Amino acid sequence: MKNILEKLYKYNDLSPEELLEIITYFNYSDPERLFFYAQRTREKVYGKKVYMRGLIEFSNYCKQNCLYCGLRRENKNVERYRLSLEEIMECCQEGYQLGYRTFVLQSGEDIFYDDDKICRIIKAIREKFSDVAITLSIGEREKKSYRKYFEAGADRYLLRHETASEDLYKKFHPTMNIVSRQNCLQELKEIGFQTGAGFMVGLPGQRDENLVEDLLFLKRLQPHMVGIGPFIPHGETPLGCEVGGTVAKTLIMLALTRLLLPNVLLPATTAMGTLDPIGREKALKAGANVVMPNLSPISVREKYEIYQGKICTGDESAHCRSCIETRIHQAGFEVDLSRGDHITIGGKQ
Numbered sequence: 001m002k003n004i005l006e007k008l009y010k011y012n013d014l015s016p017e018e019l020l021e022i023i024t025y026f027n028y029s030d031p032e033r034l035f036f037y038a039q040r041t042r043e044k045v046y047g048k049k050v051y052m053r054g055l056i057e058f059s060n061y062c063k064q065n066c067l068y069c070g071l072r073r074e075n076k077n078v079e080r081y082r083l084s085l086e087e088i089m090e091c092c093q094e095g096y097q098l099g100y101r102t103f104v105l106q107s108g109e110d111i112f113y114d115d116d117k118i119c120r121i122i123k124a125i126r127e128k129f130s131d132v133a134i135t136l137s138i139g140e141r142e143k144k145s146y147r148k149y150f151e152a153g154a155d156r157y158l159l160r161h162e163t164a165s166e167d168l169y170k171k172f173h174p175t176m177n178i179v180s181r182q183n184c185l186q187e188l189k190e191i192g193f194q195t196g197a198g199f200m201v202g203l204p205g206q207r208d209e210n211l212v213e214d215l216l217f218l219k220r221l222q223p224h225m226v227g228i229g230p231f232i233p234h235g236e237t238p239l240g241c242e243v244g245g246t247v248a249k250t251l252i253m254l255a256l257t258r259l260l261l262p263n264v265l266l267p268a269t270t271a272m273g274t275l276d277p278i279g280r281e282k283a284l285k286a287g288a289n290v291v292m293p294n295l296s297p298i299s300v301r302e303k304y305e306i307y308q309g310k311i312c313t314g315d316e317s318a319h320c321r322s323c324i325e326t327r328i329h330q331a332g333f334e335v336d337l338s339r340g341d342h343i344t345i346g347g348k349q
């Protein structure tokens with residue numbers, strides 16, 4: 001194992017067989033060495049900086065029906081909400097005062113927000129806060145729509161590929177297909193977005209071979225950001241009684257992603273903090289370098305329940321802001337409040 005790890009650290013690449021060997025090996029062995037190499041890799045590129053993104057969950061309506069997600073359209077036990085432009089701007093104002101210079105606008109796939117509405121939101125933010133990065137995470141749209149958002153001033157787009165396994169994708173996405181999902185990611189990159197892919201760990205039936213497929217997919221796509229989190233069951237979905245993913249396995253996948261894509265922006269996800277009180281700190285120590293505290297109004301937080309037990313649903317934005325800062329310092333890292341672009345964009349590290 002020592003040789004494979006050293007090879008990965010040195011060349012940032014491995015064969016599919018070697019990747020599988022690493023993943024299966026660390027199912028039963030202490031991953032300390034893997035995390036050590038992942039940390040060193042991240043430090044070479046980004047030092048000890050942790051970038052902050054303010055997350056605004058502006059609508060929980062969704063036309064899709066992903067089997068794992070609490071926002072799926074067939075879940076009738078969720079009170080749906082939409083934020084107005086004014087409410088979104090208030091979140092940004094608060095976020096800006098708290099020091100955030102990246103806003104992530106996330107929602108279900110909600111066609112109420114057509115291209116005009118999305119562009120109006122982007123332009124309003126851009127006009128008022130000229131030095132922020134605007135990230136969208138609103139699902140699959142047509143390429144011409146993505147282009148409009150980019151031209152309106154959006155900089156980044158998060159669209160997890162969810163799983164690179166065709167079989168698993170089909171099983172969990174009755175209303176979607178893997179080819180369109182992956183095409184969207186290509187299109188976003190072509191347009192010029194800093195693009196984020198990503199996947200869930202521990203989906204029912206997911207095998208180590210499938211996780212290798214995820215890593216190979218990322219290596220081919222070369223995204224700027226990668227969101228990786230454990231699958232957490234939600235009682236009001238068809239997967240409510242399934243076993244979820246683990247923090248331990250997710251940490252291995254974070255570390256491998258850091259080593260395969262040294263420059264990537266890699267969040268310590270809220271899902272990690274939900275499964276383990278120090279899950280996000282553990283993620284930082286396994287190679288992650290981004291956190292995304294919530295900026296949504298308290299009144300809607302509980303309604304954006306993609307999985308159960310989500311942390312921070314009752315906490316004011318200012319509280320999350322200082323909570324996460326303390327955690328980052330205690331874990332031995334530095335808070336960086338700049339836009340935190342990918343190292344190839346502007347190179348302002």
Ligand code: SAM
Nearest residue numbers: 068069107108109137139160230231232306307
């Ligand atoms: N609707 C957009 C989309 O799907 O790209 C953005 C919002 S969606 C709620 C954001 C992410 O939540 C998804 O990409 C998915 O990976 C994650 N997610 C959904 N349900 C989850 C669950 N039960 N456990 C963990 N992550 C989940």
Ligand code: SF4
Nearest residue numbers: 062064066069072108
């Ligand atoms: Fe909708 Fe996204 Fe949830 Fe799928 S993961 S149901 S697209 S919000």
Ligand code: FES
Nearest residue numbers: 312315320323324
């Ligand atoms: Fe929200 Fe700690 S980050 S309470």
